[in-house]
Amino acid sequence: MDTSIFIHEKAIVEPGATIGAKTRVWAFAHILPGAVLGEDCNICDSVFIENQVRIGDRVTIKCGVQVWDGITIEDDVFVGPNVTFANDRFPRSKQYPEKFLQTIVHTGASIGGNATLLPGIQVGAHAMIGAGAVVTRDVPAYAIVVGNPARIHGYVSTTNSKTVQSQNSGTEPEALSVARAKLVKLPRIVDLRGGLSFGEVDRHLPFVPKRFFVIHDVPSVEVRGEHAHREQHQFLVCLKGSCSVVLDDGKNRNEVLLASPQLGLYLPPMVWGIQYKYTPDAILLVLVSDVYDADDYIRDYDVFLKEVNQGHG
Amino acid sequence: MDTSIFIHEKAIVEPGATIGAKTRVWAFAHILPGAVLGEDCNICDSVFIENQVRIGDRVTIKCGVQVWDGITIEDDVFVGPNVTFANDRFPRSKQYPEKFLQTIVHTGASIGGNATLLPGIQVGAHAMIGAGAVVTRDVPAYAIVVGNPARIHGYVSTTNSKTVQSQNSGTEPEALSVARAKLVKLPRIVDLRGGLSFGEVDRHLPFVPKRFFVIHDVPSVEVRGEHAHREQHQFLVCLKGSCSVVLDDGKNRNEVLLASPQLGLYLPPMVWGIQYKYTPDAILLVLVSDVYDADDYIRDYDVFLKEVNQGHG
Amino acid sequence: MDTSIFIHEKAIVEPGATIGAKTRVWAFAHILPGAVLGEDCNICDSVFIENQVRIGDRVTIKCGVQVWDGITIEDDVFVGPNVTFANDRFPRSKQYPEKFLQTIVHTGASIGGNATLLPGIQVGAHAMIGAGAVVTRDVPAYAIVVGNPARIHGYVSTTNSKTVQSQNSGTEPEALSVARAKLVKLPRIVDLRGGLSFGEVDRHLPFVPKRFFVIHDVPSVEVRGEHAHREQHQFLVCLKGSCSVVLDDGKNRNEVLLASPQLGLYLPPMVWGIQYKYTPDAILLVLVSDVYDADDYIRDYDVFLKEVNQGHG
Amino acid sequence: MDTSIFIHEKAIVEPGATIGAKTRVWAFAHILPGAVLGEDCNICDSVFIENQVRIGDRVTIKCGVQVWDGITIEDDVFVGPNVTFANDRFPRSKQYPEKFLQTIVHTGASIGGNATLLPGIQVGAHAMIGAGAVVTRDVPAYAIVVGNPARIHGYVSTTNSKTVQSQNSGTEPEALSVARAKLVKLPRIVDLRGGLSFGEVDRHLPFVPKRFFVIHDVPSVEVRGEHAHREQHQFLVCLKGSCSVVLDDGKNRNEVLLASPQLGLYLPPMVWGIQYKYTPDAILLVLVSDVYDADDYIRDYDVFLKEVNQGHG
Amino acid sequence: MDTSIFIHEKAIVEPGATIGAKTRVWAFAHILPGAVLGEDCNICDSVFIENQVRIGDRVTIKCGVQVWDGITIEDDVFVGPNVTFANDRFPRSKQYPEKFLQTIVHTGASIGGNATLLPGIQVGAHAMIGAGAVVTRDVPAYAIVVGNPARIHGYVSTTNSKTVQSQNSGTEPEALSVARAKLVKLPRIVDLRGGLSFGEVDRHLPFVPKRFFVIHDVPSVEVRGEHAHREQHQFLVCLKGSCSVVLDDGKNRNEVLLASPQLGLYLPPMVWGIQYKYTPDAILLVLVSDVYDADDYIRDYDVFLKEVNQGHG
Amino acid sequence: MDTSIFIHEKAIVEPGATIGAKTRVWAFAHILPGAVLGEDCNICDSVFIENQVRIGDRVTIKCGVQVWDGITIEDDVFVGPNVTFANDRFPRSKQYPEKFLQTIVHTGASIGGNATLLPGIQVGAHAMIGAGAVVTRDVPAYAIVVGNPARIHGYVSTTNSKTVQSQNSGTEPEALSVARAKLVKLPRIVDLRGGLSFGEVDRHLPFVPKRFFVIHDVPSVEVRGEHAHREQHQFLVCLKGSCSVVLDDGKNRNEVLLASPQLGLYLPPMVWGIQYKYTPDAILLVLVSDVYDADDYIRDYDVFLKEVNQGHG
Secondary structure, three states, rough: OOOOOOEOOOOEOOOOEEEEOOOOEOOOEOOOOOOOOOOOOOOOOOOOEOOEEEOOOEEEOOOOOEEEEEEEEOOOOOOOOOOOOOOOOOOOOOOOOOOOHHHHHOOOOEEEEOOOEEEOOOOOOOOOOOOOEEEOOOEEOOOEEEEEOOOOEEEEEOOEEEEOOOOOOOOOEEEEEOOOEEEEOOOEEEEOOOEEEEEEOOEEOOOOOOOOEEEEOOOOOOEEEEEEOOOOEEEEEEEEEEEEEEEEEEOOOOEEEEEEOOOOEEEEEOOOOEOOOOOOOOEEEEEOOOOOOHHHHEEHHHHHHHHHHOOOO | OOOEEEEEEOOOEEEEEEEOOEEOOOOEEEEEOOOOOOOOOOEOOOOOEEOOOEOOOOOOOOOOOEEEOEEEEEOOOOOOOOEEEOOOOOOOOOEEOOOOOOEEEEOOEEEEOOOOOOOOOEOOOEEOOOOEEEOOEEOOOOEEEOOOOOEEEOOOOOEEEEOOOOOOOOOEEEEOOOOOOEEOOOEEEEOOEEEEEEEEEEOOOOOOOOOOEEEOOOOOOOOOOEEEEEOOOOEEEEEEEEEEEEEEOOOOOOEEEEEOOEEEEEEEOOOEEEEEEOOOOEEEEEOOOOOOOHHHHHHHHHHHHHHOOOOOO | OOOOOOEEOOOOOOOOOOOOOOOOOOOOEEOOOOOEHHHHHOOOOOOOOOOOOOOOOOOOEOOOEEEEEEEEEEEOEEEOOEOOOOOOEEEEEEEEOOOOEEEEEOOOOOEEOOOOOOOEEEOOOOOOOOOOOOOOOEOEEEEEEEOOOOOOEEEEEOOEEEEOOOOOOOOOOOEEEOOOOOOEEOOOEOOOOEEEEEEEEEEEEEOEEEEEEEEEEOOOOEEEEEEEEOOOOOOEEEOOEEEEEEEEEEEEEEEEOOOOOEEEEEOOOOEEEEOOOOOOOOEEEEEOOOOOHHHHHHHHHHHHHHHHHHHOO | OOOOOEOOOOOOOOOEOOOOOEEEEEEOOOOOOOOOOOOOOOEEEOOOEEOEEEEEEOOOEEEOOOOOOOEEOOOOEOOOOOEEEEOOOOOEEEEEOOOOOEEEEOOOEEEOOOOEEOOOOEEOOOEOOOOEEEEOOOOOOOEEOOOOOOOEEEOOOOOEEEEOOOOOOOOEEEEOOOOOEEEEOEEEEOOOOOOEEEEEOOOOOOOOOOOEEEEOOOOOOEEEEEEEOOOOEEEEEEEEOOEEEEEEEOEEEEEEEEEOEEEEEEEEOOEEEEEEEEOOOOOOEEEEEEOOOOOHHOOOHHHHHOOOOOOOO | OOOOOOEEEOOOOOOOOOOOOEEEEOOOOOOOOOEEOOOOOEEEEOEEEOOOOOOOOOOEEOOOOOOOOOOOEEOOOOOOOOEEEEOOOOEEEOOHHOHHHHHHHHOEEEOEEEEEEEEOOOOOOOEEEOOOEEEOOOEEOOEEEEEOOEEEEEEEEOEEEEEEOOOOOOOOOOEOOOOOOOEEEEEEEEOOEEEEEEEEEEOOOOOOOOOOEEOOOOOOOOOEEEEEEEEOOEEEEEEOOOEEEEEEEEOEEEEEOOOOOOEEEEEEOEEEEEEEOOOOOOOOEEEEEOOOHHHHHOOOHHHEEEEEEEOOO | OOOOOEEOOOEOOOOOEOOOOEEEOOOOOOEOOOOOOOOOOOEEOOOEOOOOEEOOOOOOOOOEEEEOOOOOOOOOOOOOOOEEEEEEEEOOEEEOOOOOOEEEEEOOOEEOOOOOOOOOOOEEOEEEEEEOOOOOOOOOOOOOEEEOOEEEEEOOOOOOOOOOOOOOOOOEEEOOOOOOEEEEEEEEEOOOOOOEEEEEEEOOOOOOOOEEEEEEEEOOOOOOEEEEEEEEEEEOOOOOOEEEEEEOOOOOOEEEEEEOOOOOEEEEEEEEEEEEEEOOOOEEEEEEEOOHHHEEEEEOOHHHHHHHHHHOO
């Protein structure tokens, strides 16, 4: 065995297990014959790793975790102490499913201590699962989830991220750090007959809309959007209630709360957008620069990043 | 005096009063010297008519009504029994205003028995005031008002009027009897994440919008709109709650209930529009074909009719 | 003319009008040729009575009232000052309906001063219309109505009427003054898992039910019931919200508020019942002693009184 | 008869009626023998006045009004056309109460056209009843009432009255035109744990409170206060919801809307205060400078005015 | 020791512990002297089992579980990884209760990974506890519980179970797979005066009711019913809101959602019934074929099964 | 090594670790060189203790717990099985914070099985954390917290603690067991115009207030107060909704529910106060005996206890 590998004398590494260079295995850990571990991992006390398991490089697994058949952990993942995985949705003693449900924890994700993951879950790249969370659905890339059952609480900040205050007091459009996106203050007239907000092309909208849509009745746990447009421009106004919009141009990231019918958000093409934290009464108006075209949508974040880097945007 | 006129022997018509041909004045009626009455009127028992009063042709005034200085009643009006007019907003004994407030009851209007009209009211042509109503504001042409205080309950049907069912099941725009107006069924997508309605230029909108506004928090007693556009096109969607829209091209009249975010109403230029019966939670989105231009608005129904007949529309 | 009749020297009774003995007609009153008035009536100053009018005995009509063609006023009715009747639902000057709508004010009813009655209304026997009310629907016998539009506010007490407190503290059925009707306190068990009320044959129900029905979502202005059963027994429990029940055996009358799922009301056969003042959330359970039989229902109060007096009950 | 009196030739003034100097009685009016009318009154066409009636000086009674036995109208009152009084709460034809209910319309009050007053009502001095109102309760002095049933809508302005905007932006106490009363802006701290408003002696309160009370759950139709203190100071803060306060020092009058927990109102002694227009959720905190003392209250507005003029305040 | 038993060389089985045939004990597990384990169990890595513990046959205990004094695990139970039991309600270091609270996990139950069970809990036969649940109350047989705190989410399906759609469109009673139970569509009449549903003996009810009860205000977490009747018939209608009823005749199982006052559910004798998922506003009417008799109730599911199999039903 | 110490043969205590007398370390436990453990501790199977850890005397740590660098556990603490600590708020594999967040579990606290504590938490003395709770904020002394996220559910009773019923029926102030604190029944006057509660200096308030503040819109999860005053007196009235107040004079402890505007709570100086369990609509009025003075506040419970024992109070 590679001498850069450390196996504590009280650990059990069964013959046949594959252990990468510089990986350390601590006391009372137990690794079954079929397991494959990458390089530079840290496998702490009392960790148990079954056979049909693949673990990437630079993974940390803290004490008291079991990694069952069917679980894949990619590079750079952190698994907190006593995290509990599962591979059978309705376990009964002595009854085994034909195939275990596959759980994948993608690159760079982090799972807080004592979290529970139901079988068959995908944890997106760089997502963060709160300590004690009970994860019952897939977790999007970069999402932060907490609670029982776990709900999206926010998105992981990147170095260039910025949360924008929603109420600019002036009337000039306000630039965001995400390329070419803008926050626009809309005029409002209130009289005895009620309130009226409006926006005009050029003065408030940097494009002529050819399509509009309205999103409403979104359950508060839901996330919408999660795509970018290749050519189309969008303009968002939350007419009632509020929601949060995450914008991402591949380099910078903003989060904007739309909580007033006076606040418009301009989204240019090639900006990844996510809307979430809808209040129960939220009504989101979206104006778009062209008619619907399925080819204009990028729905896979990796494809989006690739096109951004090819200079599409 | 014209022998076609009938004056009951117990009536008092003061010298100087002007009475049109074929008009009848019944017992205990009392007409002061300055009053001017048109032809073919019927002035019933105990009616009292002051000096500065003009009454048109073919007017019926039932028993127990007083017509005070400052009141004008146009042709073909019906005034029910015990209807009560006023000409002083804050009457105090022995204190007189410099000039009495002017009340005008326009052609063809009908005032139900025992209704009360505050001073300075305009009752629009062909409007109908319910029995016992207390009218505290001007009444639009064709409106039906009831209650204390009186609120608009509906609009008088004309021969060419039509109330349109709001839910057309097909996807084709539905023509209305009002010239070139259309009801448009908007696509809607509902899934676990909520509902989404949208509309596109050409497919749903017959114009490119350059302005939008949103009407909300309208007290239910209020009427909005009441104007026509000379050049601009409008598209209305009620995103939440509901409201009723009356359309009138000068010849035909429609009433449409907007009660679904899936229902768009296209209003071409030279259509008079009225919106009323807002629910408390109603949010009305209006898309307009051009930026705001005060000269594009016709706010006087008579001007509108004149321009329609000049072939403007 | 009968010398017991008094006609004020300033009154006008047109030749052909029929005036009963002891009736008095005061100054500035005007009675047209076809009218028929009963005995011992009092027709005050400035009253106007048209041709197709029938007025019973002992009727009082106060000043400023007009009684139009098509209106019938039965015996012992009181019509307050300035009360306003109508006989044309959509009056337009010089346009007359083929036949005037018939209004009937039944025996013993009272109409408060300045009330307005729409055309075609039936005012039930002994009903009382509040001063200033605007009556837009038929008024049941004995009902008290007020407001604009007028709503039922209660029922007139008779000498033998009694309003029953709904919460008897004991467990014994409580007799009412209406023959054989009973209020029954039902047992109730409340624990952490919720509340449970129950009733059993013999202990609480004086009959074995063969039918049940449930009334709900009654608009608060509505009255239900208004009938008696010839043979069937009923048992009413208001499971949620509240409603008022008026019981009447032809001699005595009770009003009971059902406001608790613990309060059952037993209605024997030949008791007239009315339910009204439903709260918006009221749910009324009715258990009945036999299956539905249309012949068992008496829906006309006069028929009911007749059958009661024939000893049916 | 005094030659300054004018009686129209078609009027009937029965022998025995008392008519004051300069009073005019117009056509078809009818005054019974026992009536007593003051000087300089104007009794218009078709007015009917019974026997047990006292009418003061300078009273105007417009056409179509009947004044029944038991009604007193004080000086300077205006009674609009077709106003309807009553003197029997439950009128039945040919059944008379032992004594008619007494209605008194106090000095300077005005009754709008076609209003209805139930029997036994007191209309306070200078009060104003809206046209078409149905008055079912006593009306306070200076109050304006409208609707069916009539509710207080406001208070009559006097020459020196002023409605104060409730939100002064500065932090200095703001003087009102009512002597020594002040509006005080209170500090407010809002953080994640909620909001907090406070006030301190000297900085915000011009006295040391020895008593506080809290008013809540006031039905919106109700009026509270309606008294002055001889020696005690008060400080009012509306913690939730809102209410309106009318202040009156006998010369000047202010109306203040308390709609923010940040707004304090200081009421010095000898200021008459009325609170009304409570929202359903209103909670009014009152700090007072001394413990309760019944002798400190003046509850009769006339007594208050007398003490003010004696220099008490 | 029985050679069919496998003890991993790194496990510690203290002398005195009883291990059944074919049972396997894996690495780092530790079994104290008093423990009794059945046959064919699987005791995984790092499991700790104290002295006063009884474990049945075919039990699986996954890694990282401790089974404390006072815990009994019956046959065929599955205990997921890191499941945490307790035996002291208010643990304090070095303070011991006189007797540990007894926890029993009944036959065939399954406890999801990382679940927490408070002390003294009974987990019913075949119940399923969701991963990460925190169980604070007893869990009924077959129930599925999830969350923190754990609430009943549903009931485990058996081979013969069926969830019934609540709205049969026809009018014929619909048979269920549970013996002789039926869903009955009740007639409903809706007009402007509200809604009315009814049912009659023979047409809708297969028995004459002698008792009724009404269940309301059930907190949504509560389960009611959980018993069978030996002789009595029941008929359930949910008049407002909704609740779910589980029926079980010992062989087949149905779940019915009662969500309409038009839907009646007939439960014959010897059917085990459970009601749960009450909405906050649910009102459940139950008609029963005889008066209350405590001996008619079977409240223990095992007794019910025994009587069913003895042919009682 | 002290022979009173027991180390199981399968445990690993690294050289350099400090173990107090009478402490026991069980199988598969692993203690790193830098750890310091007090006397008479019980360290159960599979516990892992890192280097920068200090553990007091008489501490119990049940199976499956890891105690990481940066965690301090004071005397007499109980740590239940599988409790999971953390020391890095945003753990990423192979990325280490400069300094681990410090977690302190104070004297006598108890942590239920499978609870999760986020990094940097302070658990107050004698607090109790429910099984399965996920603790995301500091836990006050004596508090009981449960749920995910954990919320305060109550406070641990001490020998001298007493929960006070909020409605004393008499009018005398009611002494509490906390020194000099009093519950005061405030007078209340309810009539048709609403309700009114008041309090007066001397009669109800034992001091003259110079300051008042109002707390409102408190999210229900929040705790306010948590301080004592050195010199100032307070008087609390909950005007709407309710909240609970914990009082503590260092020897005795009371919990009072303020749920009526009629109930005042007098807090003398040197009483520690906590307010929690605010209903969403709660409005708490606080009268204070002097203007704001930061030096009058004691915000650290230990400082408070010290000053109490120095006879300050």
